[in-house]
Amino acid sequence: MLFDSHSHMYSVKFDNDREEVFKRIKEAGVEYVLNAGADLETSMRAIECAHKYDMFYASVGCHPHDVKDLDEETLLLFKGLAKKPKVCAIGEIGLDYYYDHSPRDLQQHWFRRQIQLAHEVSMPIIIHDRDANDDTLKILKEEKAFELGVLMHCFSGSAELARQYIHLGAKISIAGPVTFKNAKKIIEVVETVPIEHLLVETDAPYLTPEPFRGKRNESAYVRYTAEKVAEIKKIPFEETARITCANAKSFFKIK
Ligand code: NI
Numbered sequence: 001m002l003f004d005s006h007s008h009m010y011s012v013k014f015d016n017d018r019e020e021v022f023k024r025i026k027e028a029g030v031e032y033v034l035n036a037g038a039d040l041e042t043s044m045r046a047i048e049c050a051h052k053y054d055m056f057y058a059s060v061g062c063h064p065h066d067v068k069d070l071d072e073e074t075l076l077l078f079k080g081l082a083k084k085p086k087v088c089a090i091g092e093i094g095l096d097y098y099y100d101h102s103p104r105d106l107q108q109h110w111f112r113r114q115i116q117l118a119h120e121v122s123m124p125i126i127i128h129d130r131d132a133n134d135d136t137l138k139i140l141k142e143e144k145a146f147e148l149g150v151l152m153h154c155f156s157g158s159a160e161l162a163r164q165y166i167h168l169g170a171k172i173s174i175a176g177p178v179t180f181k182n183a184k185k186i187i188e189v190v191e192t193v194p195i196e197h198l199l200v201e202t203d204a205p206y207l208t209p210e211p212f213r214g215k216r217n218e219s220a221y222v223r224y225t226a227e228k229v230a231e232i233k234k235i236p237f238e239e240t241a242r243i244t245c246a247n248a249k250s251f252f253k254i255k
Contacts, residue, residue: 002241003032003248004222005173006092006126006153006201009056010035010045013205013216021218022053028220031055031245034201034252036092036126036153038063040074043081050086057252059089059126067110068102075113082121088252090118091126092153095139098131107132108139115143124149124251133157137164146170149251154203158185159192166197171251173199176209176217179228190232195240199248200226 014021025033035050036059037043043060050058060081062070082090093114095107118125125148129136140150150170155162162172172193178186200222208217209224230240
């Protein structure tokens with residue numbers, strides 16, 4: 001039993017073969033998939049998917065790339081979406097100083113406002129942090145985000161940073177890059193973090209794990225990431241799948 005803790009399976013990239021792709025998810029032993037919203041439109045698509053298919057759950061929020069277009073009125077719409085059935089987190093939200101698609105002061109402002117929204121609706125948050133480790137941690141602390149539950153999606157920081165996060169009560173989600181031949185830092189993270197604090201994800205259609213690296217990613221491939229985690233932690237695959245699935249269910253409060 002597997003839980004893909006972060007995916008975008010509502011993407012237009014699956015429009016031509018969605019039903020086949022969704023069938024493969026089940027066949028791969030993946031029981032649950034969290035579809036993360038990245039703006040208003042994709043948040044609504046994630047909810048639609050969750051209402052149509054049993055295995056899907058949704059999160060709603062605005063990705064740092066797109067906060068340049070965000071305003072208070074739209075934030076209220078996100079609040080309304082957060083109350084829909086099967087929506088179990090606010091995200092993905094955070095900071096991205098690698099691409100800087102939105103100005104950094106706006107990224108920080110809307111990151112704070114969306115954490116405040118999560119407080120209003122009492123929901124955990126899913127964090128995107130790319131090349132912004134210091135500011136992300138600072139804002140999370142200042143906004144008392146760890147009271148809500150914090151999931152570090154596609155974690156790419158050091159083992160030391162991962163240690164700090166789990167000490168604060170956050171969970172770490174491991175994505176496809178752990179399977180890459182040149183992976184080193186993320187393998188150290190998996191070695192360091194106890195399995196009780198680890199989740200696995202695809203971030204499909206992006207970040208495809210080996211042996212499919214370079215192709216379109218899909219939730220079924222979370223299996224390869226979980227297999228790699230099992231190998232690094234020297235824990236049988238079935239147990240790794242069971243524990244990471246239980247961790248995700250508990251984080252998202254899914255019964
Ligand atoms: Ni994502």
